[in-house]
Amino acid sequence: MQLVSGAETFSDGAHVTEPVRDGLRVIVVLDGAMTLSVGDQPELVVDRPTVFAVFSEGESARDQRFAPDLTFRYVLVWLDSDLIAQELGAPPTALFATVGRSSSGGALALAAQPADAGLQAVAGQIIACPEGPQHNLYRSAKAMELLALSIDALRPAERRPSISRLTAADITRVEAAREALIAVMQRPPDIDALAAQVGFTPRRLNDAFRARFGSTPYAYLQEHRLQTAYRALSSGARGAAECAYLVGYTPAHFATLFRKRFGMPPSALTRRAGALRTTGSLERA
Incomplete structure (x- = not known):
């Protein structure tokens, strides 16, 4: 492999x-x-x-x-x-x-x-x-x-959903919905408000989002939040609590979701990033 x-x-x-x-x-x-x-x-x-x-x-x-x-x-x-x-x-x-x-x-x-x-x-x-x-x-x-x-x-x-089921107008709308979610990920709108914003019914938005991006809007948003936090923690620039608030979670909820998604607590990634920075500093010295 x-x-x-x-x-x-x-x-x-x-x-x-x-x-x-x-x-x-x-x-x-x-x-x-x-x-x-x-x-x-x-x-x-x-x-x-x-x-x-x-x-x-x-x-x-x-x-x-x-x-x-x-x-x-x-x-x-x-x-x-x-x-x-x-x-x-x-x-x-x-x-x-x-x-x-x-x-x-x-x-x-x-x-x-x-x-x-x-x-x-x-x-x-x-x-x-x-x-x-x-x-x-x-x-x-x-x-x-x-x-x-x-x-x-x-x-x-x-037999997963195919993008061919979406029209060009559908694609424009569902991508607008994704951008809207990401722009306000700390306080996202509910499904009814998001669907109305882009001209879909809630059911149609869920179906179109799954066909375009492979998941429902809020599953996509959760993954985006966690990936954003993972990158921030990996850089060592932010702590776990700060990353939680950055992506719209309380620290306790964030820690639970992060462990479930990545198999480790946020603090483990913070420690690893700190150890790598220390090692790099020693090597340069």
């Missing part, structure tokens, strides 16, 4: 034509936009948090274009075909609804779904993981968690 993560900004965009090679790649995109064409598979357009997988037996032609002036944040996990077959108890093609042929005549498949709050959380943790003695172990464990969630999301039987 190989794990790659990062954040890149292409001022003039980027165009990649190197072939996709043998194996299964699972990618979670958190930010940015791109298009991807692989072999005979339909073109994939990514313009929101998305999980997608590419499986190729042998090499397959690729045409990948990244949008200019947007930060592209992603996590990629590569698995050997034999390993994924062993773990699934079935060939990798079982993950895909349709399978084509690679340039070398083997199987080729591509599948994508909106990345829900859980996938976004784990991918964000991998990217935000600070360097330290347990860095590789932590990232490897999170990579396995990411794979499990991704495989669950991508199985054809899941």
Whole structure:
């Protein structure tokens, strides 16, 4: 298994034509936009948090274009075909609804779904993981968690909501709802007020939000709050109580949600950030 993560900004965009090679790649995109064409598979357009997988037996032609002036944040996990077959108890093609042929005549498949709050959380943790003695172990464990969630999301039987059900006007409205939530995350409006603000009924807003972002508005907001707090705590610039109020929680409620989401109390992350700063200062001295 190989794990790659990062954040890149292409001022003039980027165009990649190197072939996709043998194996299964699972990618979670958190930010940015791109298009991807692989072999005979339909073109994939990514313009929101998305999980997608590419499986190729042998090499397959690729045409990948990244949008200019947007930060592209992603996590990629590569698995050997034999390993994924062993773990699934079935060939990798079982993950895909349709399978084509690679340039070398083997199987080729591509599948994508909106990345829900859980996938976004784990991918964000991998990217935000600070360097330290347990860095590789932590990232490897999170990579396995990411794979499990991704495989669950991508199985054809899941039949998750598709963005194709939304009109252009729906997308504009639901994105306005997301921006409104984020702008006032300390004191968000209730679902009725938020829906009225963007011209939806509450039920339609929930359905459209799930199709566009993979979760309900308030599940998305909770994940955004916790990820914002995680980044602030990781930097060491703020304490747990300050981060709680920053994202709209009381310290006690924040501590409960944070432990449930990340498997540790906020204070543990604060201590880790402090230890890393101390180590860095000693090394420079």
